[in-house]
Each structure stands twice: as structure tokens, then as C-alpha cells.
Amino acid sequence: MKKNLLISIWMTLATTVLLGIIYPLVVTVLAQWIFPRQANGELIRVGGKVVGSRLIGQPFTSPGYFHSRPSAANATNPAGYDAQSSSGSNLGPTNKALTDRVAASAQALQAENPHAPVPIDLVTTSGSGLDPHISPAAAEFQIPRVARERAISESDVRAFVAKHTEKRQLGFLGEPRVNVLELNLDLDATQPMR
Amino acid sequence: MSASNLLQYAVFLAVVTVLVKPLGGYMARVFSGGRTFLDPLLCPLERRLYRMTGVDPDDEMDWKRYATAFVLFSLTGTLLLYALLRLQRFLPWFFPGSQTAPVTPDLAMNTAISFATTTTWQAYAGESTMSYTSQIAGLMVQNFLAGASGLAVGVAFIRGLAREQTSRIGNFWVDMTRSLLWILLPISLLGSLVLVWQGVPMNWSEYTQAKMLDGGQQIIAQGPVAGFEIIKDLGTNGGGFFNANGAHPYENPTPLTNFFELLAIAVLPAAFTNTFGRMIGRPRQGWLLYCVMMVLLIPGLVLCGWAEQRGNPRLKRIPGLAATVVHKQPGGNMEGKEVRFGIGGSALAAVVTSNGATGSTNSQHDSYVPLGGAVPLVNMLLGEIVFGGLGTGLYSMVMIALVGLILGGLMVGRMPEYLGKKIGPCETKYVTLYVLAGPLAILPLTAVALMTRAGLAGLATNTGEHGFTEILFAFSSCFANNGQSFAGLNASSAFYNFTTGAVMMAGRFALAIPVLALAGLLASQIRRQEAINAVPTDGVLFGGLLVATALIVGGLSFFPALSLGPILEHLILK
Numbered sequence: 001m002k003k004n005l006l007i008s009i010w011m012t013l014a015t016t017v018l019l020g021i022i023y024p025l026v027v028t029v030l031a032q033w034i035f036p037r038q039a040n041g042e043l044i045r046v047g048g049k050v051v052g053s054r055l056i057g058q059p060f061t062s063p064g065y066f067h068s069r070p071s072a073a074n075a076t077n078p079a080g081y082d083a084q085s086s087s088g089s090n091l092g093p094t095n096k097a098l099t100d101r102v103a104a105s106a107q108a109l110q111a112e113n114p115h116a117p118v119p120i121d122l123v124t125t126s127g128s129g130l131d132p133h134i135s136p137a138a139a140e141f142q143i144p145r146v147a148r149e150r151a152i153s154e155s156d157v158r159a160f161v162a163k164h165t166e167k168r169q170l171g172f173l174g175e176p177r178v179n180v181l182e183l184n185l186d187l188d189a190t191q192p193m194r
Numbered sequence: 195m196s197a198s199n200l201l202q203y204a205v206f207l208a209v210v211t212v213l214v215k216p217l218g219g220y221m222a223r224v225f226s227g228g229r230t231f232l233d234p235l236l237c238p239l240e241r242r243l244y245r246m247t248g249v250d251p252d253d254e255m256d257w258k259r260y261a262t263a264f265v266l267f268s269l270t271g272t273l274l275l276y277a278l279l280r281l282q283r284f285l286p287w288f289f290p291g292s293q294t295a296p297v298t299p300d301l302a303m304n305t306a307i308s309f310a311t312t313t314t315w316q317a318y319a320g321e322s323t324m325s326y327t328s329q330i331a332g333l334m335v336q337n338f339l340a341g342a343s344g345l346a347v348g349v350a351f352i353r354g355l356a357r358e359q360t361s362r363i364g365n366f367w368v369d370m371t372r373s374l375l376w377i378l379l380p381i382s383l384l385g386s387l388v389l390v391w392q393g394v395p396m397n398w399s400e401y402t403q404a405k406m407l408d409g410g411q412q413i414i415a416q417g418p419v420a421g422f423e424i425i426k427d428l429g430t431n432g433g434g435f436f437n438a439n440g441a442h443p444y445e446n447p448t449p450l451t452n453f454f455e456l457l458a459i460a461v462l463p464a465a466f467t468n469t470f471g472r473m474i475g476r477p478r479q480g481w482l483l484y485c486v487m488m489v490l491l492i493p494g495l496v497l498c499g500w501a502e503q504r505g506n507p508r509l510k511r512i513p514g515l516a517a518t519v520v521h522k523q524p525g526g527n528m529e530g531k532e533v534r535f536g537i538g539g540s541a542l543a544a545v546v547t548s549n550g551a552t553g554s555t556n557s558q559h560d561s562y563v564p565l566g567g568a569v570p571l572v573n574m575l576l577g578e579i580v581f582g583g584l585g586t587g588l589y590s591m592v593m594i595a596l597v598g599l600i601l602g603g604l605m606v607g608r609m610p611e612y613l614g615k616k617i618g619p620c621e622t623k624y625v626t627l628y629v630l631a632g633p634l635a636i637l638p639l640t641a642v643a644l645m646t647r648a649g650l651a652g653l654a655t656n657t658g659e660h661g662f663t664e665i666l667f668a669f670s671s672c673f674a675n676n677g678q679s680f681a682g683l684n685a686s687s688a689f690y691n692f693t694t695g696a697v698m699m700a701g702r703f704a705l706a707i708p709v710l711a712l713a714g715l716l717a718s719q720i721r722r723q724e725a726i727n728a729v730p731t732d733g734v735l736f737g738g739l740l741v742a743t744a745l746i747v748g749g750l751s752f753f754p755a756l757s758l759g760p761i762l763e764h765l766i767l768k
Contacts (some may be wrong), residue, residue, distance in 0.1 A: 006248060
């Protein structure tokens with residue numbers, strides 16, 4: 001028993017050094033050397049300042065931007081997308097709060113575009129609260145409003161959306177998705193709002 | 195069920211299957227002292243480690259010494275982690291502005307027990323509680339050590355069946371070290387770089403301040419995530435770097451990382467069935483267990499995907515809402531799910547993680563429809579036998595097989611036998627202890643939680659049948675050493691820290707110790723020739739017996755509880 005206890009203590013310490021210091025050091029050095037952009041969070045800079053990350057969603061409220069999904073990551077930011085506080089709503093399917101919230105969101109969105117059914121991802125919160133994507137249908141739904149606000153044709157806006165639509169990986173993994181931040185940045189760069 | 199989802203499921207299962215033989219063979223060589231290509235690099239390191247720690251690699255242990263070593267190692271790991279977490283403030287990479295939630299003594303103890311048992315149940319949110327040092331030197335190190343310990347116990351159990359007329363089932367320190375150096379470390383080194391390539395961060399920076407495009411500021415939590423992430427899955431642990439775990443875009447940025455991380459969870463436990471077959475000299479036995487695992491996995495996967503795709507009937511009734519599949523959107527129940535994974539990628543993760551004793555989910559299970567959320571719950575209540583935890587999954591499946599053989603033996607009045615070893619009264623005693631542990635831990639504590647104010651205080655988000663399911667899920671998950679949760683349950687209270695901590699220890703040690711005792715008994719037996727009319731344990735009949743036993747024993751224990759939770763909720767959800 002005593003011999004095993006001593007071995008246990010020494011083994012815990014030795015492996016903590018191997019796995020807790022040497023291994024992360026090696027991985028950090030290799031990651032920063034081979035994949036520096038990804039290793040540092042895929043940050044996007046405009047004019048030298050960081051405006052966000054390609055992988056982390058942001059809230060948009062101005063009518064000239066494509067809007068993101070609702071987000072329950074709202075510890076410090078009521079609009080959600082608090083990237084220090086990733087979270088979903090965890091509302092169960094029989095929870096009245098869920099049905100009420102979704103009904104209200106759907107109503108508000110229909111006022112904005114009465115001609116199309118509201119896509120489900122635009123009224124549901126994501127698992128992380130930081131989802132950077134919306135479905136192509138959700139982007140399609142918002143094209144009339146964005147085209148109006150930026151005074152360009154809907155087909156032009158559609159071309160922007162198509163440019164930022166990622167397809168399924170390897171043809172079958174995941175779902176097609178539109179990166180909202182990159183889309184909005186592109187629109188601002190080429191077709192700024194007046 | 196879209197075609198691409200079904201294809202994703204099929205390709206995933208195919209890739210796992212293809213990897214079983216090569217990985218299974220590799221692991222068999224590692225644990226039987228065979229030669230591997232990494233030997234020139236790792237043998238010197240191994241020898242140095244033994245010299246530094248005082249391990250005598252030729253000293254084979256009997257089951258009592260093996261179990262003692264296992265328990266002591268878990269204990270020292272727990273205590274070291276507890277110390278690191280409580281001293282977090284004084285260690286490097288602690289950002290007071292970012293780590294705002296305190297690590298109280300009961301949280302630290304719960305977390306320490308949790309990570310040292312591979313449960314990785316997290317009653318905290320990573321990005322606002324844990325410093326990088328705590329995550330890496332504390333939590334991640336336990337991911338490695340606890341995973342390796344579990345694999346060692348699994349190997350010892352195999353030796354119990356493989357050897358005869360000996361009391362010795364191996365050396366825990368050797369098995370654990372070899373798991374670390376030959377299996378977990380190399381795959382983690384490569385796997386972490388694959389993850390970084392797809393976008394998982396690996397930095398030690400302060401949180402990023404970003405000026406958002408539409409106004410306002412966003413502070414983006416960063417961290418050495420990739421190195422952490424790979425072993426989280428590979429060691430069947432599951433505790434995430436961030437609160438949202440596999441839903442967080444920094445932990446799981448693309449459908450490919452999702453596929454890869456799920457593969458990392460399933461592949462070693464799946465291949466371990468092949469290791470088992472090889473080490474007992476009868477590979478077909480291993481394949482039979484693998485097939486039974488598939489039979490138990492696939493229906494759950496189909497049901498979960500179908501239920502989530504069907505969606506929430508109450509939402510579907512909202513006028514103007516397109517809640518079903520239409521062009522360009524996957525539809526279904528998207529509450530708590532990420533667009534890049536959709537329904538298929540989320541359901542696959544729910545099933546693989548709940549079966550794989552790994553708590554990393556990529557969607558919020560609390561928001562699943564009742565049938566969809568019932569699948570992970572049932573998977574855990576079956577006992578983590580479908581792939582299961584690293585090392586532990588294999589012996590869990592074999593224990594179910596022994597239960598089946600015992601019940602069958604009772605019915606025909608014959609002494610049950612498995613692989614030439616008889617399952618006599620002594621052996622049956624340990625099997626019984628094993629089977630009783632689950633219901634005895636999970637059900638009374640669920641009842642206590644429901645009867646006390648402290649327990650009910652956890653129902654901060656949902657109430658009623660769904661709240662009941664949240665509590666049942668919590669204790670089931672902790673006993674299964676899984677660690678996933680219906681996250682609406684507020685478990686960061688003294689009540690839940692204490693109760694879940696106790697259940698996690700029960701799930702680890704109340705199972706592993708009878709298993710090691712049984713291994714000791716079996717190893718000391720003579721291997722008999724199988725009787726002429728014995729049930730062949732590598733055929734369809736035995737497979738059927740296994741499936742039936744798993745479902746019946748699990749069902750009898752837990753069906754009443756399930757009927758108060760997800761089944762009732764499904765009936766009222768209209």
C-alpha cells in the first residue's frame with residue numbers, strides 16, 4: 001500500500017509535467033508556427049482594429065445588415081452573443097416561455113417580410129449563443145430588406161449571399177450555411193449604406 | 195431524414211468499423227509487450243519514468259493490488275486537481291477580469307472528482323471560471339490520466355478472461371503508462387493539429403476585445419483549446435473548455451471537426467473489442483460484441499434524428515413559421531442547435547457521446563423534443579455498453595453478457611460458462627453487485643432531489659416532466675461517468691455538487707472494483723473445454739441474448755422513471 005502510494009504521488013507529478021507542460025508547449029509551438037491564423041482565433045481586422053472573429057457570431061440590428069440568429073449568451077449583452085458566456089436557452093419543448101418567445105419573434109419577422117415563411121433558425125437560439133451562421137433560407141428571407149436599405153437590386157444582394165454561402169464539407173458533412181459577419185463586411189466594403 | 199444526414203451516419207459508422215482492426219491490433223501489441231513502431235522513441239521514456247517513480251515493470255499484481263493502485267492513483271489525481279483549482283488565483287494565466295466566478299471548495303471538490311473519474315461533469319462555465327493553467331495543468335492532465343487508468347482496468351479485465359491458473363492480472367502502472375505514451379499522447383499530438391487546421395484556437399492570450407460591426411464591444415474568450423479538445427474526446431471524458439462545449443465554434447468550428455471529434459470518442463473503445471478478441475485468442479468474440487454495440491446504437495440514432503427532424507409540434511403551429519424542411523433550410527427542432535451541424539450532425543453527436551461515456555455535446559439536449567432527448571438518457575442508462583468509456587465500455591458489455599448467461603443458466607438449470615471460465619456463485623456475487631449499483635445510486639438520489647427544496651431549486655429553467663427529466667438525466671449521467679447534462683438544471687449548488695460527486699465516485703469505483711475482483715477470480719480458474727451443447731458465444735443467438743439482456747435489465751430498472759419523464763412529456767406535447 002505504502003509503496004503504491006509513493007509511486008502514485010511521483011507518477012502524478014511526473015505525468016503532470018509531461019502532459020501539463022511539455023505536451024501543451026509542443027502543441028502551441030507547432031500550432032502557432034503552422035496555422036497562426038487559426039491558432040489565434042481567426043480574428044478579422046478592419047483598418048488595423050479587430051472587429052470580431054470569423055467563427056464567432058455577432059448581433060446585428062441595423063436594417064441594412066443581415067441579422068444573426070437570436071442568442072441566449074447574454075450575461076452582459078442583452079442582444080446576446082456574449083463571447084465570455086457561451087450558452088443556449090435550455091428551454092424545453094413544453095416550456096411556455098419557448099413558444100411565446102418564438103411566436104413573438106416570428107410575428108416581428110413577418111412584419112418585415114410578409115411574403116415568405118419565416119425560417120426556423122431565425123427564431124431559435126443556437127446551442128452556443130455564438131453561432132456565426134444562418135441557413136441559406138434565412139439569408140434569402142432577409143434579402144428584400146437589405147436590398148431596400150442599401151438601394152441595390154435583390155439579385156445583386158443574392159450574389160453576395162451566394163459568395164458567402166459555405167457548402168457541405170466533402171459534399172455531405174454538415175449543412176449549407178452563410179457567415180453573417182463576413183457577408184456584412186463584404187457589403188459594407190463594396191456597397192456601403194447611405 | 196435528409197440523404198446527406200443518412201450518408202453522414204453511414205460513413206461515420208463505416209470509418210469506425212474500418213479502424214477497429216488496425217487500432218485493435220495495435221492496442222493488443224501495446225498491452226501484451228509486442229513490438230510497435232513507436233518503441234525506439236517511447237521505450238527509453240518509459241524506462242525513465244519507471245525509474246523516477248519507483249515502478250517495477252516486472253511486478254505483476256493480483257486483483258487487490260491492482261485495484262488499490264487504481265484507487266490510489268485516482269485519489270492523488272483528485273487531490274492535486276483540487277489543490278490547483280483552489281490555488282488558481284496565485285498561478286499563472288489567471289485573468290481576474292475574465293475569471294469572475296469563484297471556485298468554491300465544493301465546486302473544486304466536485305470538479306476534481308468529476309475529472310479524475312472521466313465524468314467531467316461541469317458545474318461551472320469554463321471561460322468565466324477556469325484559468326488556462328487550471329484547464330491545462332489541472333483538468334486536461336486528468337483527462338489523460340483518468341482515461342489511461344480506465345483503459346488499464348479494461349486490459350486487466352481482459353487478462354482475467356485470457357489467463358488461467360494465475361492470480362496475476364498485470365501491473366497497473368505499466369498498463370496506465372503504456373496507455374498514455376503509446377496511445378493517448380501520439381494521437382493527441384496529431385489530432386490537436388488537425389483541429390487547429392480547421393479553426394480550433396491554441397493560444398495563451400488575454401480575451402480579445404473586438405469592436406463589433408453594428409456597434410458595441412465583444413470580448414472573445416480565447417485559450418489553448420486544441421490540445422485540450424482532442425484528449426477530451428479521445429479519453430472519453432467530454433468536459434468542454436467553454437460552457438457551450440461542442441456547440442462552441444472555437445471547440446467545434448466545422449462539420450469536419452464534428453465528425454473527427456466524434457470519431458475520436460468512438461474509435462478506441464470500438465477497437466478495444468478487437469483487442470479483447472485478440473488477447474483471448476478468439477477474435478470472433480470481439481466482433482460479436484462489436485456487432486451487438488452496433489445493433490444497440492443504430493435504432494437510437496435513427497429515432498433521435500427522426501424525432502428532432504420532425505420538430506416541435508407547438509412551434510409548427512405558429513402561423514407563418516417554416517419549421518419543416520424547405521429549400522435551403524434543414525428545418526426541424528433548431529432550438530439549441532448550431533446551423534453548421536443541423537439536425538443530423540447534432541443527433542449523431544447526441545448518440546455517440548451518450549453511448550461513449552463522453553459528456554461533450556454539440557447541441558443543448560435540454561431543448562430536444564421528448565423522444566429526441568430520451569435517446570441519450572436511455573443510452574446512458576443501458577450502462578455505457580455501446581463503445582462506452584475507454585476500457586470501461588468493454589467490461590461493461592461483458593458484464594451484461596455475464597448477466598445474460600446467468601439468467602439463461604438459471605432458466606435451464608446449468609452452471610453458466612463464458613470463454614471456458616465458469617460463472618459460479620462467487621463470480622455471480624460480483625456480477626450482481628455490479629448490476630445493482632446503477633439503480634441504487636440513480637433512483638434514490640433523484641427521489642431525494644425531487645423531495646427537497648435544495649434539489650428542486652435546481653429547476654431554474656424548466657419545470658414539470660421536463661424538469662424531472664433534467665434531474666434524472668443529471669444523476670444518470672454522473673453514474674455513467676458521462677458528464678453531459680440537460681443544462682437548464684442549475685447544478686452549481688452545494689446539494690448537487692455533493693450528490694453528483696458521490697454518484698460519480700459510485701459509477702467509477704462501485705463498478706471497477708467488482709470488475710477487478712471478478713477478473714482475479716476468473717484468472718485463477720482453469721480454462722475448460724466448452725460443453726457440446728453450450729451456447730456458442732460468438733453466434734447470433736448469443737448476440738440476441740446480449741441485446742435482450744441489456745434492454746430488459748435496463749428497462750426493468752428504469753422504465754418507471756422514464757415514464758414519469760420523457761414518455762409522459764412526449765404524450766402531452768401536442
